[in-house]
Amino acid sequence: MYATRQDLEARFGTNEVANLEAMQTVTGALEEALQDATEEIDSYIAVIYQLPLPQIPSTLKRVACNITRYRLYYQQPTEEVDNRYKAEIAYLKDIVKGLASLPIRNEQNEVTEEKPKRNPKSIPIGTSYTGGVFSDEQLNKMPSV
Template identity: 70%
Template sequence: MYATRQDLEQRFGADEIANLEAMQTVPGALEEALQDATEEIDSYVAVAYTLPLPEIPSTLKRVACNIARYRLYFQQPTEEVTKRYDAEVKYLQRVADKKAVLPIKNEQDQPTGELPPQSPATMPIGTTYKSGVFGDAVLDMMPGIK
């Protein structure tokens, strides 16, 4: 998991976490919220990075705490909690779209913003592409919907 109970308490205070936990109707709701946050993060991060990550950046710890806190609100989260959740989801979408990178260090303990190597987009072997736009003669030979 990207965050723990201790991380939540350090970020939001032990009293708030205890109050949120007291509102829950099932035992283990806090751990479930943290697990849900981890799975939500993984669903975005896995698009751009190989899981499991070699290290957990503090950025993901913050994201996990905000998502778990949002999920712990029993009825209606406050506006501030909702805004934080929405901001974290937008950040994760940018990571998935490769418009943002996670601050993960490489083997030499140096920060790297590089994404893992991706295979280039290629056409299948045996296909040819003659650049340009199809002309009317070519389009007339294609089957149409009648």
């Protein structure tokens, strides 16, 4: 997971986390919300980064905390909580679009130059495609030109 209960308490205060937890009708809702936030983040960044990440940037901790907080609001989040959630989703979308990147650090605590591993949307010219949309049998039924 990208964030923990302690991260939520450090960011939003022990009282707010306790109040959010008290609003839940199911035990373990906080851990479930943290897991949901992690999976939501992964659904975006997995498009261009190889998971699991070698090191978790603190930006993802912030994103996970804001998404978890949003998910813990029982009925309707406040405007601030809603705006933070929307901003974090926009940030994740920017990462996917290549407008932002994750500051992944190496063992020397330096941001790595490692570029995300993008999946090409199309096949470059000069490569052979072996996937085949139509079988040979279907292609043989088509008229030749």
